[in-house]
Amino acid sequence: MINSEGIHTAPRGGALRRKRIQRFGFLGMTLATALTVTPILLIVAHIYSTGMPAISLPFLTEIPRDGMRAGGILPAIVGTFWLTLGTALVAVPLGVGAAIYLSEYASDNRWTRAIRVAIINLAGIPSVVYGLFGLGLFVLFLGFGTSLLAGSLTLAIMTIPVIISTAEEALRAVPNSFRVVSISLGATQWQTIRRIVLPQALPGILTGIILGLERAAGETAPILFTVAAFFLPRLPTSIFDASMALPYHLFVISTQVPGMPIKIQYGTAVVLLTFVLGMNIIATVIRSRARARRRW
């Protein structure tokens, strides 16, 4: 067709049809997004509205009393804090180190490809299997007993693959031309990594670390056999102490203790959720800040 200005245009019917398809497409994707987000918002809203009344200073700072039906949840909060910190101390250096090796030093051969496949598979192993592995290796064989140490190491093994994959991806996203230029200016490979590659990849690496730790903080199965105490109304004093932890405590008071006030169950869920969401928000802030600051 040729319009009044002599410009070729598509037949009208076709344009209308394409427009309609486009509108349907958008509608479908909007619906899909809404369907994904709505349950999350509902869960969060339900837990916070039911649990917030339980949140008080004593609830956060006192030990449980009366068979956990009263008092606070401080031992569980402290336990989860130490577990997460211990996991970070082990998993971050190992995970980031392995990612640097795989991305910057290892050549692409059958061996490194096998390592990558193994890492991806490790990330898919059910967490209860990690729990059993931790029981066998750390608690029994190495004799750490049910302890913060055994729990942290078990959670670290579970977290390391997540950190390796995300950190390696972040490192690979740094343009190779930066490396070549840096080397051409007389930098060693390590200087190049330290001064150029790592700073560029840091936001991505941090995001991966936090997302991995967040998952570790919320896991129940791996700590079930390795660290968690059913009821231990005192704070851990060494890394060889068993400890309460938020996810396991939530499991216990939700299923194992008769006559448990609902308020306390939901209050515990609020604390755990806030812990995890807080880490998530930190990760998001780091990422968006870094994106705004990016210099290429």
Add this chain to the structure above:
Amino acid sequence: MVVPGQGADGLFKPEQVKLRIEHLSVAYSDGTESLRDINLSIPEKATTVLFGPAGGGKSTLLRTLNRLNDLADVVDCQGHVWLDDVDILSPKVDVIELRRRVGMVFARPVVLPLTIRENLTYGLELSGEQNRSRLDDAVERSLHNAALWEEVHDRLDEPASSLSGGQQQRLCLARSLALEPDIILLDEPTSGLDPISTGKVETSLSHLKQDYTIVLVPHSIQQAARTADFAAFFLGGELIEYAVGRQIFTNPRDQRTEDYVEGRFG
């Protein structure tokens, strides 16, 4: 008399030779661009142009001269490259030190994700220079030499990526100069630049050759003719002809050089 493939004996005095390439052969694992038995002497304080169609081996030769090819997938590298009587291909050579003496400017301007000043001091700081005033001197001197000082002297602490493409490429040149190298290698440094920026780069190069040995892969035959004191024509990994610039572009000896210079093939 210049014999093809036999270097440029007689083009300049032996004591002017900065780089002497002897029987250099390079092959990549994927069988792409390679070099076969190159013999070539490059004089100090002059611009030597390596030109010819793509895939002829010019970039490979440049990347061999500061051992950047170490990063590439080279399966075979034979021969010698003498820089002031040191064979830089020898495994005993300090590659880091070599790369400080032989600077490189790439086709695409790649500024490091740092400020303008940090880009310029990067190499010096890595080599251990910490003296603030010496670093500042190097920044100013190299920016002057790359004809960039006027444009950036009041914004040295801004991200280098805020510069225009032409400015970024001159920053890359200045970054090499900051290390006070003996030799500057340039691989089609103006291929992405507008004519005005290209002119600025060429002008700085024409000043720089009074103090530095410049090896340039030009992005066009016109640029080759404008800038060359000496010119080497590469075709299919071989050195076809090496002569004084004026001569090779007006009166080439080899038929293949003539065909290329007159535009019968690209």
